[in-house]
Amino acid sequence: MDRVKVVVSAGTEAAARPLEDGLDGGSNGAIVVEGCAFDARSTVELVRRVRPTVTVIDLDGSDEPSKAGLATIREVARVVPPTRIVALCHSSDAEPSVEALTAGAHGVLIRPADAAELVAPVLAAAFGHCVLHRPLLGALVGSTAPRDSNRDDELLESLNPQYMDLWRMVADGLETIQIAERLYVSERTAKRLVASLLRRLKVANRIQAAALAGQTGLLDDVRAQAPGG
Amino acid sequence: MDDNVLTVVLVDDHQLFSRGLELLLNTDPERRVRVLARTEHADKALELVRHHRPQVAIIDLVMPPPGGMAAVEEIKRHYPDVCVLALSGNDDVGSAVGALRNGADGFLLKSSEPDELIPPLLAMAAGVSVVPPPVISVLVESWSKSGQRSVSDLTGEELDLLRLVAAGLESLEIAERLQVSERTAKQRVAGLLRRMGVTTRVQAAALAGRAGLLVS
Numbered sequence: 001m002d003r004v005k006v007v008v009s010a011g012t013e014a015a016a017r018p019l020e021d022g023l024d025g026g027s028n029g030a031i032v033v034e035g036c037a038f039d040a041r042s043t044v045e046l047v048r049r050v051r052p053t054v055t056v057i058d059l060d061g062s063d064e065p066s067k068a069g070l071a072t073i074r075e076v077a078r079v080v081p082p083t084r085i086v087a088l089c090h091s092s093d094a095e096p097s098v099e100a101l102t103a104g105a106h107g108v109l110i111r112p113a114d115a116a117e118l119v120a121p122v123l124a125a126a127f128g129h130c131v132l133h134r135p136l137l138g139a140l141v142g143s144t145a146p147r148d149s150n151r152d153d154e155l156l157e158s159l160n161p162q163y164m165d166l167w168r169m170v171a172d173g174l175e176t177i178q179i180a181e182r183l184y185v186s187e188r189t190a191k192r193l194v195a196s197l198l199r200r201l202k203v204a205n206r207i208q209a210a211a212l213a214g215q216t217g218l219l220d221d222v223r224a225q226a227p228g229g
Numbered sequence: 230m231d232d233n234v235l236t237v238v239l240v241d242d243h244q245l246f247s248r249g250l251e252l253l254l255n256t257d258p259e260r261r262v263r264v265l266a267r268t269e270h271a272d273k274a275l276e277l278v279r280h281h282r283p284q285v286a287i288i289d290l291v292m293p294p295p296g297g298m299a300a301v302e303e304i305k306r307h308y309p310d311v312c313v314l315a316l317s318g319n320d321d322v323g324s325a326v327g328a329l330r331n332g333a334d335g336f337l338l339k340s341s342e343p344d345e346l347i348p349p350l351l352a353m354a355a356g357v358s359v360v361p362p363p364v365i366s367v368l369v370e371s372w373s374k375s376g377q378r379s380v381s382d383l384t385g386e387e388l389d390l391l392r393l394v395a396a397g398l399e400s401l402e403i404a405e406r407l408q409v410s411e412r413t414a415k416q417r418v419a420g421l422l423r424r425m426g427v428t429t430r431v432q433a434a435a436l437a438g439r440a441g442l443l444v445s
Binding site: 028093094095098101102106109117119120121123124126127128129130131132133134136137139140141143144170171172173203204205206207208210211212213214215216217219 | 259326329330334337341342345348349351352355356357358359360361362364365368369371372373374375381382394395396397429430431432434435436437438439440441443
């Protein structure tokens with residue numbers, strides 16, 4: 001098998017060298033690190049020249065993920081798309097990791113103390129797989145969990161479409177006057193309708209109605225419909 | 230040296246594939262992997278894991294009943310520390326997501342190059358999930374649509390506060406529960422809303438509901 005060419009990008013030389021040593025020295029010849037770069041521009045230049053199979057980008061910095069790191073991911077993904085980008089985070093928080101994926105990374109790992117532990121994931125990325133630290137996969141998969149509550153289904157079926165629309169408006173945080181305008185009714189009537197909705201939902205106030213709307217998946221439908229108009 | 234060998238069991242009803250994979254993994258020139266056992270029956274998977282205690286179980290999703298999906302779930306339920314790699318011959322994103330939801334730590338297509346299987350296995354044993362790009366796209370999209378996005382990185386304290394807010398409590402009531410002044414309670418709620426990227430309590434409550442925080 002050919003050696004997998006890798007470029008390392010990090011904020012400082014001190015952050016880059018251990019990665020280079022671990023990947024190059026710890027891979028038994030499977031990986032060759034072609035060079036290191038320390039900002040978006042020089043990373044793009046290096047990647048363009050070397051054409052590595054994988055570009056490892058360290059998102060170090062106190063403001064993880066560092067703006068500079070994300071900018072580097074975006075630039076490399078835009079200018080040299082064939083290279084596989086593996087981003088390194090320093091915590092298992094999901095939000096910065098997802099930002100890295102959205103910016104164009106094919107993998108997000110937690111930077112290990114011993115960079116030799118990156119060899120297998122970097123090779124897996126070189127073969128075209130996405131590699132994620134396990135907590136990130138857990139968080140992403142959690143967002144697909146189906147809501148399974150019979151009570152919620154009954155609730156949704158018991159409300160007529162007018163009440164459903166009203167419920168969405170309440171959950172979106174509309175004030176009574178705004179609801180009145182949307183429904184072409186007086187403010188007093190709108191207030192009465194909302195009160196009636198809350199009674200049907202068996203909740204005490206609008207905040208609870210919003211929470212219940214989120215829980216039953218009512219707001220997911222709205223998002224799903226949004227792109228189509 | 231033996232400590233560095235990754236131990237694996239295979240669960241696949243296709244003997245040709247399963248034996249081929251066993252041979253290939255066991256003859257790795259660097260001797261990084263050893264296949265301890267194989268079975269063709271999904272309902273024998275748990276027994277196989279119990280008996281051999283491998284680091285990784287490779288499970289074909291498409292098998293006769295009870296099926297690979299059930300085997301994934303059963304193994305992760307009884308042996309959460311055993312890594313489960315789900316395999317499938319078809320690139321159906323839905324079944325990949327299903328396997329991951331059932332606890333699988335990774336998913337690969339059977340069409341992956343055989344000699345490219347070992348790095349993903351080693352990565353998985355080291356706590357890294359390996360998944361095809363189309364599956365990640367679906368997961369990231371689902372993530373950004375769900376309330377999970379705004380609540381995933383909140384601390385335990387912040388989550389408790391969010392539950393109080395979503396229950397519709399007024400600032401004064403929250404202050405009493407937290408045994409702080411009303412002003413401090415207001416400040417904390419404002420900080421929470423900022424962290425979640427929303428401007429009102431109603432929005433925060435809706436996101437909390439969506440993220441499943443209120444299901445007891």
